[in-house]
Amino acid sequence: MNSTPAKSAARPLTLKQRQRISRHKLARRYWRMYVLLALPILYLLIFKYYPMFGVQIAFRKFDPVGGIWNSEWVGWHYFEKFFTSSKFKRVVPNTIILSLYSLAAGFPVPIMLALALNTVRNERIKKLIQTITYVPHFISVVVLVGILYQVFNVRSGLVGVAYNAVFGKNMPDLFGKNYFRHIYVWSGVWQSMGWSSIIYMAALSSVDQELHEAAQIDGASRFQRVLHIDLPTILPTAVILLIMNSGNVMSVGFEKVYLMQNSLNNRVSEVISTYTYKIGMTAGTSDFSYSTAIGLFNSVINLIILTLVNTVSKKISSTSLW
Amino acid sequence: MATKVKTPLDDKIYYIVTGVILFLITVIVLLPLVNVVANSFSEPAAVIAGRVKFWPVNFSLRGYEAVFEYKSVMVGYRNSFVYMFLGTFINLIMTMLAAYPLAKPNLPYKNTVMMLFTFTMFFGGGMIPNYLLLRDLKMLNTVWSMVIPGAISTYNMIIMRTFIQNSIPNELAEAAEIDGCNEFFYLVRIVLPLSKAVIAVVALYYAVGHWNTYFNAFLYLNDPDKKPLQLVLREILILNSINEEQLLMSDENVAQQGMADLLKYSIIIVASLPVIIMYPFVQRYFVKGVMIGSVKG
Numbered sequence: 001m002n003s004t005p006a007k008s009a010a011r012p013l014t015l016k017q018r019q020r021i022s023r024h025k026l027a028r029r030y031w032r033m034y035v036l037l038a039l040p041i042l043y044l045l046i047f048k049y050y051p052m053f054g055v056q057i058a059f060r061k062f063d064p065v066g067g068i069w070n071s072e073w074v075g076w077h078y079f080e081k082f083f084t085s086s087k088f089k090r091v092v093p094n095t096i097i098l099s100l101y102s103l104a105a106g107f108p109v110p111i112m113l114a115l116a117l118n119t120v121r122n123e124r125i126k127k128l129i130q131t132i133t134y135v136p137h138f139i140s141v142v143v144l145v146g147i148l149y150q151v152f153n154v155r156s157g158l159v160g161v162a163y164n165a166v167f168g169k170n171m172p173d174l175f176g177k178n179y180f181r182h183i184y185v186w187s188g189v190w191q192s193m194g195w196s197s198i199i200y201m202a203a204l205s206s207v208d209q210e211l212h213e214a215a216q217i218d219g220a221s222r223f224q225r226v227l228h229i230d231l232p233t234i235l236p237t238a239v240i241l242l243i244m245n246s247g248n249v250m251s252v253g254f255e256k257v258y259l260m261q262n263s264l265n266n267r268v269s270e271v272i273s274t275y276t277y278k279i280g281m282t283a284g285t286s287d288f289s290y291s292t293a294i295g296l297f298n299s300v301i302n303l304i305i306l307t308l309v310n311t312v313s314k315k316i317s318s319t320s321l322w
Numbered sequence: 323m324a325t326k327v328k329t330p331l332d333d334k335i336y337y338i339v340t341g342v343i344l345f346l347i348t349v350i351v352l353l354p355l356v357n358v359v360a361n362s363f364s365e366p367a368a369v370i371a372g373r374v375k376f377w378p379v380n381f382s383l384r385g386y387e388a389v390f391e392y393k394s395v396m397v398g399y400r401n402s403f404v405y406m407f408l409g410t411f412i413n414l415i416m417t418m419l420a421a422y423p424l425a426k427p428n429l430p431y432k433n434t435v436m437m438l439f440t441f442t443m444f445f446g447g448g449m450i451p452n453y454l455l456l457r458d459l460k461m462l463n464t465v466w467s468m469v470i471p472g473a474i475s476t477y478n479m480i481i482m483r484t485f486i487q488n489s490i491p492n493e494l495a496e497a498a499e500i501d502g503c504n505e506f507f508y509l510v511r512i513v514l515p516l517s518k519a520v521i522a523v524v525a526l527y528y529a530v531g532h533w534n535t536y537f538n539a540f541l542y543l544n545d546p547d548k549k550p551l552q553l554v555l556r557e558i559l560i561l562n563s564i565n566e567e568q569l570l571m572s573d574e575n576v577a578q579q580g581m582a583d584l585l586k587y588s589i590i591i592v593a594s595l596p597v598i599i600m601y602p603f604v605q606r607y608f609v610k611g612v613m614i615g616s617v618k619g
Contacts, residue, residue, distance in 0.1 A: 027430040032505040033423040037435060040420035040474055043436055048469050051447025051455055068454060113347065116340040129348050134605055136351060138597045140534035142552045143590050146559030150361070151354045152588060153372075158357045161372035190351065198612045221332035247444060255537055259560050280450045281541065288450045295448035303445055 056130040058293035071289075078293035087275065095271040095298075098252050109193045111238060114200035127274075130201075133194025147203055148187055149175075163246045173264070180265040184257070199214055199241070203234045236317075243313055247306030250298055272298045361586040362386070366580030369587065385588030395589065397547060398554035405550055408533040409469035413528040414521060416473045421482035422509050427492055439476045449541070456542055464594065467542035468532075468550070475531075478524045481614050485520035486513060523611035526604050530597060555593055560588055 013021070027034075058078055060071035082088055113133070120126040139147070152174050154160040162172035174183045207229060215225050261269045272294060272314040280291025314320040325482035353376070361374045368379035389395055421441070424432055447455075452471065453462075461467045490513060498508050514521075543549060557563050564582050597604070 023430045026428065030423075030426070030429055030505065034415075034427060036419050036505070036509070037423045040416055041435065041438070043416060043473050046440065047455070047473070048446065049438075049443040051451035052445070054447050054451030054454055057450065057454075067458075067525070068451075113344075116344055119337070119340055120344065129344055130573075131605065132348050133351050134608075135355065135601070138530060138601065138604070139532075139594060140536075140552055140555075142536055142559060142594055143553045146555065146586060146590055147354060147358055149559065150583070150590075151357060156370050156372035156583060158354065158372075158375065194346075194351070198609055222330065223336045238403055240582065259556065276449055281453075288454070292448060292450045295450070299445055299448065306444060307613050 013287075030272060055292060055296050057289050058296045062288040069087055075287075078290045079297060081290065082294050082297065090267070091270055091275045092250075094268055095250060095252050096271075098181060098184065098257070098271060099249050102180055102188055102252075103249070105185050105189050105244065106196070107238075107242065110191050111195035111200055111234065113193055114197040114204060114234070115230055117197065118204045118230060119222060119226065130194065133197070135194070136191040137195035139191065141255045141259060144187065144191060145256065148183065148260075152183070154156060175260065175262060176264045177266075180260065180268050184260060184269075185305045188256070199237060200234045203237045204230055210267050239313060239317055243306070243309050246309040247302050249305055250301045251264065358590055359585055363582070363593045364584070366584045369584045370580035384581070385584040386592070388585045389588045389592050392585070392589075393545070394549075394554050395551070395558075395592075398549055398551035399592075401548060402533060402551040404465065405468045406529050408465065409472075409532045410525055411529045412469050412473055413475070413478075417475070417479050417482055417524060418509075418514075418517075418521075420474060421486060422480050422504075422513055424479075425483045425486035425490075426495075427487075439474075439479060443476050453541060462542050462546050463548065465548070468538060470530075471538065475528070478527055481527075481611055482517070482520055482524055485614050486517060490516050519607075519610065520614065523607045523614070526600070526607055527611060530600075530604070533596060551593055555589065559590060559613055 003022045054068055056069060057068050059073060060068070061074045061076060061077075062068070063071040115128055117129060120129070126295070136144070152171070154164075154171050154173065160171050171177065174180075200312050211229050212225055215229060250272070252271040252273060254277060257269055257271055258274050258277070261274065276291050276295045276298070279287055279294065309318055356376045360376055360378050361369050362385050363378035363381055363383070364374045364385075365380040365382040366384065368374050373379050424431060424436060424439075426432065446452075456462050456467050456471065461470065495508060495514060498512065503511070515516070534552065536550065538554060539548075539550045539553050543553075562582075564585065591598075
């Protein structure tokens with residue numbers, strides 16, 4: 001029963017060795033699979049992994065003539081420069097506030113929408129609401145921000161005119177620094193809530209109907225059944241999505257913020273991604289090394305947060321990304 | 323039985339409350355869109371005065387005429403179509419090449435390759451290293467900078483892989499192998515025809531992505547003739563830089579301002595047209611995609 005070390009050494013091949021050999025055999029038999037994989041792997045190495053090595057210019061002073069590999073090493077210089085700059089104190093909080101606000105507003109709304117939709121008894125109405133709420137997902141950011149500018153135009157926009165009619169005065173500028181965050185976040189909710197609810201609808205469709213019937217017989221109201229049957233069903237999905245989103249707490253996408261930025265709201269709207277862009281790509285003053293250092297700082301923090309949240313979640317709820 | 327009588331009242335309240343909430347949500351989603359459509363079909367004076375609500379005022383097609391006469395919009399439209407079709411084509415080939423081998427059960431080193439893919443979802447080189455790479459490859463300002471850097475989205479690859487794993491039985495592959503069909507033929511003859519649904523889903527994801535993004539073009543292109551539609555839109559809708567000559571309007575200031583506003587509304591519709599046309603068809607497949615994607619692979 002108990003195989004002593006001597007005994008297993010006496011065997012012709014250990015289990016591990018045998019596995020390795022059969023692995024080699026399998027790999028040789030399926031060589032065509034690796035031929036197919038060659039192009040995608042080459043793509044990954046060139047366009048995903050090579051730039052990861054390029055990140056080292058964050059630790060070098062970029063030399064336009066010599067390129068990445070011939071630039072002089074400067075260590076943590078650019079990171080220190082960022083941490084001690086006045087921009088750091090503004091850009092980092094702006095990023096975190098905007099992304100936490102987006103998460104706080106954008107995370108529960110699709111769940112509530114899905115729970116509510118799931119209790120609609122008329123299938124056609126349900127379909128109709130779904131079809132309508134999905135539409136904004138397909139609008140491009142440029143068009144979305146364009147619509148915002150038009151609809152919230154103080155003089156001629158739908159909301160601007162309505163505000164004037166109701167309150168008898170002009171609507172405040174929603175794109176200035178006071179309202180920037182709200183308009184950014186809630187337009188995001190407007191755009192994504194329908195689409196984000198799909199995944200919860202899918203989870204809800206797996207609820208065992210007998211559970212509902214049993215609860216009904218026991219006298220549970222529809223609302224109680226939502227709380228005690230539907231909600232627990234979608235909880236694992238919600239946790240996974242929350243973990244995935246948490247990895248982005250320190251990042252706010254470039255596209256939309258950049259479009260919504262103006263000189264009036266810059267104090268609250270400058271986030272890491274837009275600042276990285278401005279440092280790195282503004283003609284004349286571009287500083288590749290500094291920009292890369294800020295970007296690298298950002299992605300490393302994201303990675304750390306994601307790992308932390310995932311570990312905690314694994315411990316608490318045994319729900320995990322990997 | 324007493325509870326039986328009480329429950330429906332609770333439920334009634336519940337249904338009314340959720341009904342009202344859902345109604346409000348639908349209205350909030352719908353109203354801005356209806357307003358944009360109504361404005362786009364109105365006359366300039368009504369648009370600038372803010373008289374248009376949810377139905378065109380003095381129906382006119384002048385906004386659309388202006389859009390189609392606007393040269394840079396049309397050039398952008400053409401470019402976006404090229405980037406979308408070429409890009410999606412490359413996406414599909416590359417994604418399939420990765421997804422099929424990775425769907426093969428117990429293919430040696432599969433997990434290593436999979437990890438190589440997954441890691442890119444959480445970490446990347448960032449803006450400048452990517453830019454420098456494209457510069458060194460002489461891809462800046464070319465079509466290739468629009469279609470190659472994003473050739474495979476790991477998320478879409480996983481959707482495809484999950485689909486192949488779950489809906490094409492492995493016995494089929496074994497049978498084919500015994501019959502002497504190699505993996506290349508199996509991919510073309512069996513996997514491709516059986517994966518039509520997921521290919522449609524992923525193609526639509528990629529296509530809509532190409533159509534709607536502006537970031538890569540913003541970084542990598544500076545030739546005006548190569549700009550995709552979204553960049554042209556940005557100039558018009560966001561930066562408000564409208565080429566007045568192209569509007570061919572009276573020199574009256576108000577009329578011109580009204581025309582500029584009208585042009586924006588119409589352009590929003592025209593720019594979203596390809597997606598709007600695809601929408602009924604797209605919607606069904608997109609939802610399917612989310613479902614497949616949500617099954618953890």
